[in-house]
Amino acid sequence: MARVIHVFRRPDRFVAGTVxxxxxxxxxxxxxxxSRTISVLLEKQQVSVLAERITALLGEVSKRFGEDNLLGTTxxxxxxxxxxxxxxxxxxFRVGTMGLGWDADSSSIVVExxxxxxxxxxxxxxxxxxxxxxxxxRVFLSPTAAKSFAERxxxxxDAGRAPCxxxxxxxxxxxxxxxxxxGYHDRNPVAGTx
Numbered sequence: 600m601a602r603v604i605h606v607f608r609r610p611d612r613f614v615a616g617t618v619x620x621x622x623x624x625x626x627x628x629x630x631x632x633x634s635r636t637i638s639v640l641l642e643k644q645q646v647s648v649l650a651e652r653i654t655a656l657l658g659e660v661s662k663r664f665g666e667d668n669l670l671g672t673t674x675x676x677x678x679x680x681x682x683x684x685x686x687x688x689x690x691x692f693r694v695g696t697m698g699l700g701w702d703a704d705s706s707s708i709v710v711e712x713x714x715x716x717x718x719x720x721x722x723x724x725x726x727x728x729x730x731x732x733x734x735x736x737r738v739f740l741s742p743t744a745a746k747s748f749a750e751r752x753x754x755x756x757d758a759g760r761a762p763c764x765x766x767x768x769x770x771x772x773x774x775x776x777x778x779x780x781x782g783y784h785d786r787n788p789v790a791g792t793x
Contacts, residue, residue, distance in 0.1 A: 605734075605737065618684070628649075639693070653710070711725055713732070
């Protein structure tokens with residue numbers, strides 16, 4: 600079966616979002632252009648890494664091409680996008696491999712998300728139009744849109760459960776066994792005893 604690559608050259612919207620309660624959230628990336636919407640499912644860690652790498656790539660591009668050149672390719676946007684994901688939310692595929700690059704011709708960050716496969720993925724299929732390989736979502740983002748995406752993605756990741764002040768593991772509403780306390784917790788302390 601031929602590979603399907605969903606390409607968004609000028610997306611109206613590309614955002615990270617979640618469905619569910621903290622501790623039981625599903626993470627999605629969603630691209631919208633005109634009447635076309637594609638949503639892909641991925642792990643929290645993948646969202647975090649993608650935001651981190653986009654920020655690093657923007658820094659590198661800015662350093663190489665100069666801040667003025669980079670800013671000259673962007674159009675200022677108003678406020679950041681805090682709207683929920685568009686519904687109905689239908690997952691196109693689960694993300695396995697991610698690719699990231701700079702397209703000098705369009706002065707865009709290129710994000711490519713490949714579907715999970717059981718076979719080993721050859722690096723040549725990432726950011727390429729070969730006919731063999733997993734389905735993919737390829738999104739071209741202006742530096743401003745990429746920065747906005749990264750900022751929102753970081754907020755989405757951080758909006759989960761609060762971390763334990765001792766071990767930094769997520770605190771559950773039902774309770775938490777902290778490894779720093781070696782699981783010890785005196786549930787019925789008696790006042791005045793030593």
